[in-house]
Amino acid sequence: MSRKRTTTWASVAVLILLLAIGYYLTRYQESKTPTQPTSTAGQPPGTAPAQDPAPLLAGLAVAAEGKMAGYSRDRFPHWSGQGNSCDTREVVLQRQGADVRSDKDCKATSGTWVSAYDGVTFTDAGKLDIDHTVPLAEAWRSGADKWTDEQRQKFANDLGGVQLVAVSATSNRAKGDQDPAKWKPPVEGYWCVYAANWITVKSTYGLTVDQAEHDALAAMIAICPK
Numbered sequence: 001m002s003r004k005r006t007t008t009w010a011s012v013a014v015l016i017l018l019l020a021i022g023y024y025l026t027r028y029q030e031s032k033t034p035t036q037p038t039s040t041a042g043q044p045p046g047t048a049p050a051q052d053p054a055p056l057l058a059g060l061a062v063a064a065e066g067k068m069a070g071y072s073r074d075r076f077p078h079w080s081g082q083g084n085s086c087d088t089r090e091v092v093l094q095r096q097g098a099d100v101r102s103d104k105d106c107k108a109t110s111g112t113w114v115s116a117y118d119g120v121t122f123t124d125a126g127k128l129d130i131d132h133t134v135p136l137a138e139a140w141r142s143g144a145d146k147w148t149d150e151q152r153q154k155f156a157n158d159l160g161g162v163q164l165v166a167v168s169a170t171s172n173r174a175k176g177d178q179d180p181a182k183w184k185p186p187v188e189g190y191w192c193v194y195a196a197n198w199i200t201v202k203s204t205y206g207l208t209v210d211q212a213e214h215d216a217l218a219a220m221i222a223i224c225p226k
Contacts, residue, residue, distance in 0.1 A: 049196035053221045056203040063208040065141040075149060076136045076156035088157040088164070089130050096166045097125075116193075117171035117185040129172035132156065133163050133194075134201045137177035142207035155205060162197040180220060181212035195220035 079088035086094075086106035093108045094100050100111030108125040115122065122128055134142075136156060144152055158164060175183045185194050195217045202209060209217065 049193060049221075049224060050200075053196040053199045053217075053224070056199045057209075057214070057217055057221065060199070060202055060214070061208045062211055062214050065210050066143070066145055068137065068141065070145060071137060071140045073136055075140075076144075076152040077149065078153070078156040079130075080153065080157040082159070088159060091159055092130050092164050092166050093125050093128065113166055115168040115171060116165055116190055117167045117175070117187060119187050120168050120170075122168070127169060128166045129169045131165050131167045131172045131175065133165060133197045134205075134207065135175070135177040138179055139205070139207060142202065142209070144205070144207065161200065161204060163201050165197075179210070179213040179216070181210075181216040184216075184220070191220045192224040196224065 081087055082091050084106060085104070086102075090102065090106045090108060093111070093113070094102065097108070097111040097113045101109050103109050111123065111125065113122045113125070113128055114120070115128070117131075132139075136144075136152075139152075139155060144155065147155075155163070171186065180195060180198060184191055199217055199221070201207075
């Protein structure tokens, strides 16, 4: 009788041991399996204007563009420090990406971004530029030449509005300092938002538009949802 009890308890002990081994093997395999992102690619900032851009466009002064004399990108200091080792560029990348991870120096090490201008998806932040919706040189020709360097620095690092957007380096460099009469985003579905953002920036900072620029903007916002 005692031998049978010993055999029974031994069997139970072996069963418990096998169950424990199975449990820890399962947990081990789970720990080796990469976790999947909880969200998809980052979305382009803004899918519709925050407000009707037509009244803002009507309020902009129409004037011939100024000269480039005295212009330098150094007159628009950027990227400014934003605290916690971050600068303006890194803050924009964090805001406009999905699943963005940064190192101790606030540099984006991983994430997903969608370039609003051309719809291209990126997982390498180094392939993105931070574009000024209204380019620095365009602002200079539209009235920023009369600002102080402090005002130009604020303009170049404006995180409070729609002036900064993460886009593909290719689209940013194709745009250069051209206004909407000369360059539009390749993604036509973004024209409404792009024009509305351009108008908002110029209105906020009291910048002028030339006639061709004004007419191009008017045509672009005409396709905005009513």
